[in-house]
Amino acid sequence: MAENLKDLGATVAQALEATPEYQALQTAFTTMKADADTYKLFQDFQNLQMSLQQKQMSGQQLSDDELKHAQELATQVGAKPAIKDLMAKEKDVNQILNDLNSTITKPIQNIYQG
Numbered sequence: 001m002a003e004n005l006k007d008l009g010a011t012v013a014q015a016l017e018a019t020p021e022y023q024a025l026q027t028a029f030t031t032m033k034a035d036a037d038t039y040k041l042f043q044d045f046q047n048l049q050m051s052l053q054q055k056q057m058s059g060q061q062l063s064d065d066e067l068k069h070a071q072e073l074a075t076q077v078g079a080k081p082a083i084k085d086l087m088a089k090e091k092d093v094n095q096i097l098n099d100l101n102s103t104i105t106k107p108i109q110n111i112y113q114g
Contacts, residue, residue: 012100021096025089032082042086045077 016022033039048070052062062070077083 016093016096019093019096021089021092025086025093028082028086028089032080032086035082038080038082041073041076041080042083045073048073 032042052066052070055062055066
């Protein structure tokens with residue numbers, strides 16, 4: 001049964017790749033990556049987010065300097081049209097994934113609700 005679910009998952013992944021939302025995300029990423037400075041800023045922002053999240057998850061407090069740096073980097077990221085477009089396209093794909101997750105987890109919700 002688990003193997004069948006993995007096969008279904010692979011089929012869903014292929015279907016996702018065929019959606020206009022996914023293809024728009026891929027195009028937006030390629031466009032953003034073509035500008036070396038914008039791509040570096042994007043990578044820096046991702047790395048900082050991961051670092052701060054790991055620190056928080058381990059129970060450490062974020063320093064004022066870390067928070068200030070994160071805000072400054074977020075401001076720079078928000079000023080880049082290519083990154084803003086990428087984030088908008090990512091949001092569209094995430095909506096599809098959230099809808100799928102709701103559908104997939106419906107049987108589990110039904111157990112607890114009824």
